[in-house]
Amino acid sequence: MSILRKNNARKGGFMDEIRCDEPSYLIWKWHPSGVKLGESNRENSIRWGSSLRVKDGEVAVFVYTQRNGIIQDFIEGPFDQTIQTKNLPVIASIIGIAYEGGTPFQAEVYFINLARIIQVRFAIPFFDVYDPRFSDFGIPVAVRGTISFKITDYREFIKLHKLNSFSLDDFQKQIRDAVSRHVKDAVTNAPATNNIPVVQLESKTAQINDIIESKIINHINETFGVTISSIDIGAIEIDKTSDGYTNLMAVTRDVTYMTVQAQTAANIKNIHDMQRIKAENYAEVLRIQREEAQYAQHKQTQMSNFAAFQTETQADVGIAGAQALGKMGESGAGNLNIGNGGAAGFNPAAMMAGMALGGAVGQNIAGTMNNILSGSNQHNSLGIAPPPVPISSYYIVINGQSTGPFDIQTLTQMASSGQLAQKSLVWKNGMAEWAEAGGVEELKHIFSQTPPSIPK
Structure with missing residues (x-):
C-alpha cells in the first residue's frame, strides 16, 4: 500500500477519467465525478496519463490560458485514449516536456454536443397587421411555433461564445428573441410584400413559414454559430373579435360585392357581343348560301332550256346590233366629206366593222324571222294547226x-x-x-x- 501511495505522490495523484455522461446537454464543462462544479481545483488541473473518452457526435475542447491569450485543442469523437503529448500537440508544445510523468497542467475541458438538436418554442403575443389596401384597420395577429437547431461548426461557435460562461437557458432565450423579431417582421410585411390579404394569413401558414426560413437561417448562423434544421410555425391566430377585423370584413364584403357585380356585367356584355357577332356571321353565311343556290338553280334552268336560252340570247344580240347600226351615223363612219379645203372624212376601218356587225345582226334577225314564218306556214287552208313535229x-x-x-x-x-x-x-x-x-x-x-x- 505504501508503494502505491509513493507512486501516486510521485505522479501527482490518481489519474482522472475525463468523459461526459450527461444525458442532455449542449455545452458541458468536465469536473471529477462526485464533485460539484467549482468545488475542486482538479477540474482545471489536467494530468498527463489521464484517460479521455469522447463519444461519436461529441468534441472535447481543451482550453489553456496563457499570458499571450487562450490556446485550444480539439479532440473529435470517437476517441478513447490516454492523454499524451501526441494527443494534444498544441498544448504540449506550449507547456513543454516538464509536465511529463503525470504532472498536472492548468487546462479546462469542455464537451460540445454536435448530435443534439435543440428545440426552442416561441410565442409572439397579438400585434397589429395592416392590409395595404385598407390601412385604416389594424388586425391583431399572434404567432406560435418551434425552431430547431444544432452546432455543426464548433470552432465558429466557440469564437462567438465564451465556454466558461455559457448558459443554455440564456442561449435559448437569445435565439427565441431573435426568431420572434424575424417572424413578427415577416408576418407584418406579408400583406404588402407577398400580396397575402390579412384575413387569409391563417390559411397561408405554410407560405409564410417558407418566407421566414429563407430570411432567418443565415442570420441565426452568423449571429449564434448554430445551424437551423427547421422552423415550424404552428399557428397564426387572428383576433376575430376585434373592431379592426369587423370593420375590415365589412369593407371587404362591399368591395367584393361590387367587384362581382362589375365582373358579372362585363361577362354578360361579352356574351351578348359574342351572340351578336355569331348572329351576324350566320346571317351572312345564309345570304351567301342562298345566292349560290339561286345561281346554281338559274344555271340548271338554262341548261334544261338551252334552246330557248339560245334564242333569247340571239334576240338580245340582234337588238344590240340594231342599236349599234342606228348610231353608226353619229360617229361619221360612212361619211365622205369633201368640202372647200376640208380633209377627206372617209374611214374604211370603221365602215368594214359596221358592215361585219350589220351582217351578223342580219343573220340573227333572218334566223328569227324564218322560225316565225315557218311556224305560220304550218297552218293549212282550213286554219287548223297540225300537231307539232315530234322532236327527239x-x-x-x-x-x-x-x-x-x-x-x-x-x-x-x-x-x-x-x-x-x-x-x-x-x-x-x-x-x-x-x-x-x-x-x-x-x-x-x-x-x-x-x-x-x-x-x-
Missing part, C-alpha cells in the same frame, strides 16, 4: 349528273363546243339504258359536223 330529246351525263333533256340542235351545238363527246352517256324515252352518244344512230351525224382538233 336526250338526257346527258355531265360531271356525273343527269341534265336535260336537249333536242338534236342543242346537242349539235354542245358537240361543237366540246360539251358533248362520243363517249358521253345519253338516254331518252324508249331506251333500255344509258348509251354512249357516238353509238346512237340518231346522233352519229352531229359528231361528223364537228371539226377535228387542230394539229400541233
Whole structure:
C-alpha cells in the first residue's frame, strides 16, 4: 500500500477519467465525478496519463490560458485514449516536456454536443397587421411555433461564445428573441410584400413559414454559430373579435360585392357581343348560301332550256346590233366629206366593222324571222294547226349528273363546243339504258359536223 501511495505522490495523484455522461446537454464543462462544479481545483488541473473518452457526435475542447491569450485543442469523437503529448500537440508544445510523468497542467475541458438538436418554442403575443389596401384597420395577429437547431461548426461557435460562461437557458432565450423579431417582421410585411390579404394569413401558414426560413437561417448562423434544421410555425391566430377585423370584413364584403357585380356585367356584355357577332356571321353565311343556290338553280334552268336560252340570247344580240347600226351615223363612219379645203372624212376601218356587225345582226334577225314564218306556214287552208313535229330529246351525263333533256340542235351545238363527246352517256324515252352518244344512230351525224382538233 505504501508503494502505491509513493507512486501516486510521485505522479501527482490518481489519474482522472475525463468523459461526459450527461444525458442532455449542449455545452458541458468536465469536473471529477462526485464533485460539484467549482468545488475542486482538479477540474482545471489536467494530468498527463489521464484517460479521455469522447463519444461519436461529441468534441472535447481543451482550453489553456496563457499570458499571450487562450490556446485550444480539439479532440473529435470517437476517441478513447490516454492523454499524451501526441494527443494534444498544441498544448504540449506550449507547456513543454516538464509536465511529463503525470504532472498536472492548468487546462479546462469542455464537451460540445454536435448530435443534439435543440428545440426552442416561441410565442409572439397579438400585434397589429395592416392590409395595404385598407390601412385604416389594424388586425391583431399572434404567432406560435418551434425552431430547431444544432452546432455543426464548433470552432465558429466557440469564437462567438465564451465556454466558461455559457448558459443554455440564456442561449435559448437569445435565439427565441431573435426568431420572434424575424417572424413578427415577416408576418407584418406579408400583406404588402407577398400580396397575402390579412384575413387569409391563417390559411397561408405554410407560405409564410417558407418566407421566414429563407430570411432567418443565415442570420441565426452568423449571429449564434448554430445551424437551423427547421422552423415550424404552428399557428397564426387572428383576433376575430376585434373592431379592426369587423370593420375590415365589412369593407371587404362591399368591395367584393361590387367587384362581382362589375365582373358579372362585363361577362354578360361579352356574351351578348359574342351572340351578336355569331348572329351576324350566320346571317351572312345564309345570304351567301342562298345566292349560290339561286345561281346554281338559274344555271340548271338554262341548261334544261338551252334552246330557248339560245334564242333569247340571239334576240338580245340582234337588238344590240340594231342599236349599234342606228348610231353608226353619229360617229361619221360612212361619211365622205369633201368640202372647200376640208380633209377627206372617209374611214374604211370603221365602215368594214359596221358592215361585219350589220351582217351578223342580219343573220340573227333572218334566223328569227324564218322560225316565225315557218311556224305560220304550218297552218293549212282550213286554219287548223297540225300537231307539232315530234322532236327527239336526250338526257346527258355531265360531271356525273343527269341534265336535260336537249333536242338534236342543242346537242349539235354542245358537240361543237366540246360539251358533248362520243363517249358521253345519253338516254331518252324508249331506251333500255344509258348509251354512249357516238353509238346512237340518231346522233352519229352531229359528231361528223364537228371539226377535228387542230394539229400541233
